[in-house]
Amino acid sequence: MRRSRKRSALCSACASLSLAALAAGEPDVSGLALEHVAAIALPTSLTHAPEDSERLFVTELYGQIFVVRGSLATVYLDLTDVVVRAGEGGMLGLPFDPDFATNATLYACYTTQDDLGTNRWLVEAIRVDDPDADAPQIVERAPVFTQVDGAGRGRQGGWIGFAPDGMLLIGLGDTGRPASAQDLTDPRGKVLRIDVRADDFPADPDQNYAVPPDNPFAGVPGAEGSILAYGLRNPYRCSVDPVTGDVWVANVGGPLPGELHLIPAGSGGGQNFGWSCFEGGVCLNSVGCPEDGCADPAVLLPVASVPREDGRCALTGVEVYRGSAMPQLRGTVLFTDYCGLAIEAVDPADGSIARGPSAGQLIVSLGRDADGELYVLDRDAVKRVVPADGGCPGDWNADTFFNDQDFFEFINDFFGGAGPRGHADFNRDGFQNDQDFFDFINAFFVPGPGCAS
Ligand SMILES: [Ca+2]
Numbered sequence: 115m116r117r118s119r120k121r122s123a124l125c126s127a128c129a130s131l132s133l134a135a136l137a138a139g140e141p142d143v144s145g146l147a148l149e150h151v152a153a154i155a156l157p158t159s160l161t162h163a164p165e166d167s168e169r170l171f172v173t174e175l176y177g178q179i180f181v182v183r184g185s186l187a188t189v190y191l192d193l194t195d196v197v198v199r200a201g202e203g204g205m206l207g208l209p210f211d212p213d214f215a216t217n218a219t220l221y222a223c224y225t226t227q228d229d230l231g232t233n234r235w236l237v238e239a240i241r242v243d244d245p246d247a248d249a250p251q252i253v254e255r256a257p258v259f260t261q262v263d264g265a266g267r268g269r270q271g272g273w274i275g276f277a278p279d280g281m282l283l284i285g286l287g288d289t290g291r292p293a294s295a296q297d298l299t300d301p302r303g304k305v306l307r308i309d310v311r312a313d314d315f316p317a318d319p320d321q322n323y324a325v326p327p328d329n330p331f332a333g334v335p336g337a338e339g340s341i342l343a344y345g346l347r348n349p350y351r352c353s354v355d356p357v358t359g360d361v362w363v364a365n366v367g368g369p370l371p372g373e374l375h376l377i378p379a380g381s382g383g384g385q386n387f388g389w390s391c392f393e394g395g396v397c398l399n400s401v402g403c404p405e406d407g408c409a410d411p412a413v414l415l416p417v418a419s420v421p422r423e424d425g426r427c428a429l430t431g432v433e434v435y436r437g438s439a440m441p442q443l444r445g446t447v448l449f450t451d452y453c454g455l456a457i458e459a460v461d462p463a464d465g466s467i468a469r470g471p472s473a474g475q476l477i478v479s480l481g482r483d484a485d486g487e488l489y490v491l492d493r494d495a496v497k498r499v500v501p502a503d504g505g506c507p508g509d510w511n512a513d514t515f516f517n518d519q520d521f522f523e524f525i526n527d528f529f530g531g532a533g534p535r536g537h538a539d540f541n542r543d544g545f546q547n548d549q550d551f552f553d554f555i556n557a558f559f560v561p562g563p564g565c566a567s
């Protein structure tokens with residue numbers, strides 16, 4: 115069944131906004147390598163605290179959260195007493211509050227069981243005693259969003275992250291109930307958008323959030339107001355482009371390894387990505403879909419349908435590169451697959467895929483730090499995506515030109531802390547100290563081959 119790409123009325127701004135993404139052009143990932151950062155067994159997600167370039171945070175399947183400084187990973191928080199790891203459940207996602215530096219609050223997404231043994235899928239707010247501590251104490255914990263679910267532990271989703279407008283986005287899978295994805299009364303099979311600073315459910319201790327009034331189904335009788343976009347099987351990982359605010363969704367497929375979908379910033383949401391009636395633009399004619407569901411004009415095609423080639427089996431990450439270490443990669447959409455083992459790039463204009471370096475291991479997630487640099491999580495380690503030739507570290511302002519301006523900007527960042535990065539941790543060990551000064555001076559006056567003009 116052939117269908118053309120259609121846009122819903124709720125998505126009137128999509129066309130112009132998508133063009134910005136399409137301008138990214140043919141991706142080139144040939145010059146990349148993966149560099150070992152730290153060993154962590156069974157990691158699930160990687161993130162950073164706002165404006166904090168010195169630390170990475172990594173969740174672990176059974177409930178630990180690690181802080182990584184340089185190459186050293188230590189336990190940041192331990193939630194193994196509440197996280198129940200089963201099926202595809204466990205510790206899944208972790209964003210820090212946009213105001214973490216002042217409110218010391220982060221959000222954990224995990225599966226657990228209540229006192230009656232009922233499965234719960236939980237987004238929980240956790241307040242710690244000191245936002246700067248590497249081993250803080252938990253001051254307070256409270257559920258924000260709770261999905262009580264009797265279904266199995268498959269297709270849990272589990273990505274959560276803040277959009278630039280301060281709203282929390284949640285990727286919740288269909289939990290093994292395909293029909294839920296097209297059901298607007300059910301939060302499953304959706305990307306949700308909630309306000310964590312208010313409570314629309316004062317009588318319900320399990321739900322402590324508000325529905326933003328500009329959500330596409332807010333106030334629609336019978337609809338779940340938290341829904342931003344629907345028709346998803348398993349939005350295991352999503353990401354928010356820090357420059358455009360576009361939301362990318364890595365939706366794990368059934369027949370396919372998955373689809374990459376786009377919720378453009380300013381679109382207002384409301385997109386229907388088709389599951390469980392469609393996948394990759396193909397009508398599945400599944401139970402619960404309307405008789406004429408294959409002709410549904412409101413279903414959006416994915417930006418890319420990732421084919422079952424090169425060993426791929428299930429998408430595990432999507433990020434738009436906005437860092438500075440690889441200027442040629444800026445604006446490129448990158449993704450990972452669990453069995454594909456490699457970091458790959460997709461051209462949003464035509465869905466074509468370019469294959470980058472292999473991790474040599476199953477890849478469970480893709481994430482980024484505060485500077486926009488990317489990291490792959492395999493089953494045993496955190497690996498940084500780096501230029502294969504080492505790049506030109508002396509190109510401090512990463513404008514692809516190696517010149518005196520880099521020297522002046524480094525000195526300014528080092529002594530003033532006033533540069534665009536606000537720090538000068540040149541050797542990326544998590545600390546700014548004299549060693550960074552000496553290392554930069556060496557890189558500047560003894561430039562490597564990557565600095566050739
Ligand atoms: Ca409440």
Ligand SMILES: [Ca+2]
Binds near residue numbers: 519
């Ligand atoms: Ca430069």
Ligand SMILES: [Ca+2]
Binds near residue numbers: 539542546547
């Ligand atoms: Ca350093």
